[in-house]
Amino acid sequence: MPAFAIHSMRDHAGAKLVSGGNWGGADQFAGGAWGETITAASWAAWILTVFSVAAWVSFPAGGVVIAILGIVVSALGIRSRNTKRSVLAFAIHLSIAIACYVKAMWPN
Helix, strand or coil: CCCCECCEEECCCCCEEEECCECCCHHHHCCHHHHHHHHHHHHHHHHHHHHHHHHHHHCHHHHHHHHHHHHHHHHHHCCCCCHHHHHHHHHHHHHHHHHHHHHHHCCC
């Protein structure tokens, strides 16, 4: 067992605070509201892809903002069980942000 593993820890009243597991592992975000939030973030990144591509076509300055939001959301989703999907969304949003920036700065 690693040196940083915790078997159990109790507060002063004797209530159990932590049982098993380790600090900073992927299982830390596995359940509960945080786990659902990062799973939703990985899906939201793909929804934002549609809007950032549409903004690249019609309003590239706004596309930069939407693509940066997609970068942040997909970075949050990397800790979910959809890691590969979130990394791909991150790369796509980064590419779209660069393309929107170039199109906004040099429209011709």
